[in-house]
Amino acid sequence: MTNRAFTAALGAAVHRPAFLPVPAFAIGLILGEGAIVVVEGQRVLPEATQERGYAFTYPTLDGALAALLS
Numbered sequence: 337m338t339n340r341a342f343t344a345a346l347g348a349a350v351h352r353p354a355f356l357p358v359p360a361f362a363i364g365l366i367l368g369e370g371a372i373v374v375v376e377g378q379r380v381l382p383e384a385t386q387e388r389g390y391a392f393t394y395p396t397l398d399g400a401l402a403a404l405l406s
Contacts, residue, residue, distance in 0.1 A: 345398060349398070349402065349405055350405065
């Protein structure tokens with residue numbers, strides 16, 4: 337999931353618009369070296385976990401956000 341898609345889903349979950357992007361340099365000032373994960377992204381898949389039979393409580397972002405925000 338891209339940061340753009342996550343931000344849109346979060347905005348929808350809290351019933352607020354999410355259309356103003358934050359410049360990469362601002363994220364860098366706030367997060368330091370950790371900003372690379374937010375700005376460039378990171379592809380992570382739970383293949384090994386799922387192969388061992390783990391089932392996520394909230395397999396979708398929308399479900400997880402709804403549970404967190406209720």
